[in-house]
Amino acid sequence: MKNYQNLTIKQWASEDRPREKLLSKGISALSDAELIAILLSTGTKKISAVDLGKLILASVNNNLHLLGKQSVNDLMKIDGIGQAKAISIIAALELGKRRKNTDLEKVKITDSKTVSEIFQPILGDLPHEEFWALYLSRSNQIIDKEKISTGGVAGTVIDNKIILKHAIEKLASSIVLVHNHPSGNTQPSTNDKTITEKIKHAAQYIDIQILDHIIIGDTNYYSFADEGIM
Numbered sequence: 001m002k003n004y005q006n007l008t009i010k011q012w013a014s015e016d017r018p019r020e021k022l023l024s025k026g027i028s029a030l031s032d033a034e035l036i037a038i039l040l041s042t043g044t045k046k047i048s049a050v051d052l053g054k055l056i057l058a059s060v061n062n063n064l065h066l067l068g069k070q071s072v073n074d075l076m077k078i079d080g081i082g083q084a085k086a087i088s089i090i091a092a093l094e095l096g097k098r099r100k101n102t103d104l105e106k107v108k109i110t111d112s113k114t115v116s117e118i119f120q121p122i123l124g125d126l127p128h129e130e131f132w133a134l135y136l137s138r139s140n141q142i143i144d145k146e147k148i149s150t151g152g153v154a155g156t157v158i159d160n161k162i163i164l165k166h167a168i169e170k171l172a173s174s175i176v177l178v179h180n181h182p183s184g185n186t187q188p189s190t191n192d193k194t195i196t197e198k199i200k201h202a203a204q205y206i207d208i209q210i211l212d213h214i215i216i217g218d219t220n221y222y223s224f225a226d227e228g229i230m
Helices: 018-025 032-040 049-059 083-099 112-123 160-169 190-204
Strands: 130-136 142-150 174-180 209-216 221-223
Touching: 018 032, 032 049, 032 083, 083 112, 112 130, 112 174, 112 209, 112 221, 130 160, 142 160, 160 174, 160 190, 174 190, 190 209
Parallel strands: 174 209
Antiparallel strands: 130 142, 130 174, 209 221
């Protein structure tokens, strides 16, 4: 194995430089640190971009999920990371999240896992609670998804009328309720259960079905329907 200590990336063998390696071997051949190095473009006078990428990963225990939770200010606490580099990383992570949510109108909701895959990139990294509604057609295809409210660390206020008003306007036949728990604990609170029952009861009067209420955690989720409490 080559020893690249104290060498700049330009002094590395061409097959080991991140950009050249990507072109010659494909993007899957790159390590996480090398991918971050490409985003950073340059390192510092003391360390290469790849080593700087390793420092960034080390700051989150090499956990890309935790990296997705970092803010620009968090990243700027790392020696060698200025505002521009921090913004590049945050922007790339956000693009990755948004990529998972393209062409939603083609998606048919068949189970709770499908819903979690849509909302995990949106809600899983947030430090505060958000409540969303997923509006579905009679065939369970997605009509639209909508953020209903934003709250604090421990909760958010839900207006049932807004959810049902928008469902009528969108001609939705059913709704899946979704919110996150920033703590990572996906077990529903008493308030979560009460809200679910209230919305479900009100929706019955306008012939709209509440199919599920899903709570998103860091890497997992809880489904009211799967647990038989809908």
